[in-house]
Amino acid sequence: MKFTCLKQELTGALSIVSKALSSKPQMPILSGIYIKSEGDHLMIEATDFELGIIVTIPADIETPGQLALPGRYFQEVIRKLPGDNVSIAEDTEEKSVRITSAQANYTLRTMNAGEYPGVHQLEGDLHFVIKDNILRSLVKKTVFACSNDESRPIFTGVYMDIDQNTVTMAATNTHRLAVKKETFDEPIGAMKLIIPAKVLGELLHILTSEIPSDVRINCSFNQISFSFENIYLTSRLIEGAFPDYHRVIPTNLTTHVQLKTDEVSAAMDRVSLISRANDYNVVKLSFADQKLHISSSNPDIGHAEETIHAQIEGDELTIAFNATYLVDVLKTLDGDVCTIDLHQPLSPIAIRDSDDPNFIYVVTPVRTMH
Amino acid sequence: MKFTCLKQELTGALSIVSKALSSKPQMPILSGIYIKSEGDHLMIEATDFELGIIVTIPADIETPGQLALPGRYFQEVIRKLPGDNVSIAEDTEEKSVRITSAQANYTLRTMNAGEYPGVHQLEGDLHFVIKDNILRSLVKKTVFACSNDESRPIFTGVYMDIDQNTVTMAATNTHRLAVKKETFDEPIGAMKLIIPAKVLGELLHILTSEIPSDVRINCSFNQISFSFENIYLTSRLIEGAFPDYHRVIPTNLTTHVQLKTDEVSAAMDRVSLISRANDYNVVKLSFADQKLHISSSNPDIGHAEETIHAQIEGDELTIAFNATYLVDVLKTLDGDVCTIDLHQPLSPIAIRDSDDPNFIYVVTPVRTMH
Numbered sequence: 001m002k003f004t005c006l007k008q009e010l011t012g013a014l015s016i017v018s019k020a021l022s023s024k025p026q027m028p029i030l031s032g033i034y035i036k037s038e039g040d041h042l043m044i045e046a047t048d049f050e051l052g053i054i055v056t057i058p059a060d061i062e063t064p065g066q067l068a069l070p071g072r073y074f075q076e077v078i079r080k081l082p083g084d085n086v087s088i089a090e091d092t093e094e095k096s097v098r099i100t101s102a103q104a105n106y107t108l109r110t111m112n113a114g115e116y117p118g119v120h121q122l123e124g125d126l127h128f129v130i131k132d133n134i135l136r137s138l139v140k141k142t143v144f145a146c147s148n149d150e151s152r153p154i155f156t157g158v159y160m161d162i163d164q165n166t167v168t169m170a171a172t173n174t175h176r177l178a179v180k181k182e183t184f185d186e187p188i189g190a191m192k193l194i195i196p197a198k199v200l201g202e203l204l205h206i207l208t209s210e211i212p213s214d215v216r217i218n219c220s221f222n223q224i225s226f227s228f229e230n231i232y233l234t235s236r237l238i239e240g241a242f243p244d245y246h247r248v249i250p251t252n253l254t255t256h257v258q259l260k261t262d263e264v265s266a267a268m269d270r271v272s273l274i275s276r277a278n279d280y281n282v283v284k285l286s287f288a289d290q291k292l293h294i295s296s297s298n299p300d301i302g303h304a305e306e307t308i309h310a311q312i313e314g315d316e317l318t319i320a321f322n323a324t325y326l327v328d329v330l331k332t333l334d335g336d337v338c339t340i341d342l343h344q345p346l347s348p349i350a351i352r353d354s355d356d357p358n359f360i361y362v363v364t365p366v367r368t369m370h
Numbered sequence: 371m372k373f374t375c376l377k378q379e380l381t382g383a384l385s386i387v388s389k390a391l392s393s394k395p396q397m398p399i400l401s402g403i404y405i406k407s408e409g410d411h412l413m414i415e416a417t418d419f420e421l422g423i424i425v426t427i428p429a430d431i432e433t434p435g436q437l438a439l440p441g442r443y444f445q446e447v448i449r450k451l452p453g454d455n456v457s458i459a460e461d462t463e464e465k466s467v468r469i470t471s472a473q474a475n476y477t478l479r480t481m482n483a484g485e486y487p488g489v490h491q492l493e494g495d496l497h498f499v500i501k502d503n504i505l506r507s508l509v510k511k512t513v514f515a516c517s518n519d520e521s522r523p524i525f526t527g528v529y530m531d532i533d534q535n536t537v538t539m540a541a542t543n544t545h546r547l548a549v550k551k552e553t554f555d556e557p558i559g560a561m562k563l564i565i566p567a568k569v570l571g572e573l574l575h576i577l578t579s580e581i582p583s584d585v586r587i588n589c590s591f592n593q594i595s596f597s598f599e600n601i602y603l604t605s606r607l608i609e610g611a612f613p614d615y616h617r618v619i620p621t622n623l624t625t626h627v628q629l630k631t632d633e634v635s636a637a638m639d640r641v642s643l644i645s646r647a648n649d650y651n652v653v654k655l656s657f658a659d660q661k662l663h664i665s666s667s668n669p670d671i672g673h674a675e676e677t678i679h680a681q682i683e684g685d686e687l688t689i690a691f692n693a694t695y696l697v698d699v700l701k702t703l704d705g706d707v708c709t710i711d712l713h714q715p716l717s718p719i720a721i722r723d724s725d726d727p728n729f730i731y732v733v734t735p736v737r738t739m740h
Contacts, residue, residue, distance in 0.1 A: 267474070303477035307475075
């Protein structure tokens with residue numbers, strides 16, 4: 001194999017596919033990046049069996065073929081090259097490639113490309129197209145609510161419920177729940193799946209183009225793929241039945257509060273400086289006199305309190321939470337105003353974004369001594 | 371104690387003094403930041419017994435006094451405050467302070483200020499004034515050459531030889547040596563001392579003002595202090611006699627090479643990508659045909675080579691080094707052109723900066739198999 005391409009294109013492709021390189025690969029070949037030529041393009045791939053990524057870039061291909069190179073070294077070498085163009089030529093006898101750019105010459109040992117399992121293009125049962133900003137918002141507003149606890153896999157993923165004209169994403173760690181819905185003009189079929197949070201996190205990092213683009217989603221019973229621009233990303237799905245989250249959404253809420261999102265977010269962030277020194281990271285919220293009073297204490301360090309303006313309808317109430325569960329959601333809200341609906345000190349509350357009627361966040365309070 | 375000051379001034383002071391907070395304090399009180407009022411100023415201090423820092427800032431002082439607060443928490447709380455002004459009021463009975471800024475209120479437990487050892491202003495035997503940029507250059511061009519090996523303390527510091535009209539700084543880890551000299555118009559006395567590299571590293575971070583300033587240096591037999599702007603920094607010295615480094619500077623060098631600094635620095639950086647995977651991080655340099663050829667090999671990963679233009683006078687030569695010892699010095703050089711003077715494959719070489727006749731770097735080559 002022998003080709004020349006733009007260094008910038010190759011660097012960009014490698015920084016994307018390297019997200020699918022495992023730090024502890026199941027097989028040695030999975031620490032490699034695989035390159036295949038197709039017409040006047042290179043397909044650059046990596047996979048850890050959970051996540052697979054292919055990025056396609058234009059290249060001037062002299063001898064077509066396929067190659068596997070040690071991922072981390074290949075990425076670092078290309079990033080450091082001095083010139084604008086990179087030439088890569090394989091020496092099959094020496095089991096190496098020669099990488100040339102301006103006055104720099106590297107030789108890297110190749111891996112056995114024949115052993116590479118490949119990222120297979122998914123022939124799904126259901127597919128639809130979604131705008132990148134809509135997909136980004138669906139993911140961003142739910143994925144943070146997942147659990148990290150690998151012993152209960154279904155909570156480490158985001159549930160995606162495709163039901164004709166709606167796609168709903170939901171995530172929970174059993175103490176909090178985030179749900180976001182999107183509506184489509186045309187029915188797109190029906191399917192329920194659980195996508196690993198880690199993969200969606202990487203998708204958010206890659207899906208940052210400033211040019212609006214369409215993302216084509218393809219789903220099978222055990223896989224999902226996202227394709228957009230020159231990128232193809234595929235993930236295995238998490239097996240299992242997601243619990244019926246509708247039951248968790250409270251309906252009997254009697255106290256309704258409106259707050260300025262940036263005010264409550266900044267205040268919560270500051271109070272959590274004290275609360276996070278505590279075992280349960282507890283902050284106390286008192287809703288009274290058209291004010292929200294947020295406080296936290298630690299006997300060894302001290303005490304933090306903030307008072308912000310609130311528009312309160314209904315009974316006054318004092319309630320306590322794990323600060324992280326509030327800080328996390330407040331950061332994802334886009335609207336100027338958010339609402340908190342409550343019932344009693346030990347009942348779950350609902351948080352909503354004034355700008356987004358399709359989003360709801362439910363969080364269970366904690367019991368405190370005082 | 372009770373005072374109000376600008377949040378920005380306090381944040382700046384805390385970020386500087388916190389460099390003297392040890393992560394493993396010898397006494398609990400050393401995890402604290404100490405504040406004392408003096409007229410219309412606050413003196414904010416921290417020390418780990420090796421390094422001590424005092425920063426003075428203006429404040430509106432209602433009740434004078436002294437205070438000690440848990441360092442990390444105090445710094446984080448102040449940094450996150452919403453308003454422009456911070457008010458701090460002590461409650462001696464409660465052993466706490468109340469910190470107020472806009473709508474935010476924190477209470478932090480105080481530490482026992484009486485236990486605080488204090489940063490003592492040094493009454494030195496010798497003092498002189500040096501321009502900040504000259505001091506920065508003396509430190510920057512030597513400190514990187516120190517050793518990290520705590521078992522031989524004198525090599526973990528930079529030697530400062532004050533001899534009337536000259537100040538020379540020298541540092542070595544026994545494999546490499548960096549020496550830089552400065553000349554003064556007036557004689558300033560004579561003294562030899564070894565300053566901990568860690569302290570000089572912090573000094574470089576703090577000494578970054580864009581306005582040229584004078585630094586007053588004060589030395590005693592076991593301490594040095596630097597005062598500039600509103601900052602006072604003092605350090606204990608390392609005991610012991612620094613070896614006579616003059617003997618190490620080679621004089622019989624017969625091959626003279628001129629190189630473009632940025633070219634050789636970038637090439638060395640790229641080749642070291644391969645060499646650093648090796649146990650001894652070895653790069654090979656061949657000087658021949660008015661070219662420098664830099665290369666390194668690793669049997670498992672591959673090979674890197676670069677060829678750059680060189681102006682060579684004298685015998686051609688192939689020689690090998692620990693890549694780090696070359697990469698480090700090349701990064702500190704300011705001139706466009708550097709010179710390398712050599713003799714034989716196993717003799718030390720000298721590296722000089724075309725723009726700086728007062729700097730010299732000596733490095734010992736390594737023996738290689740091929």
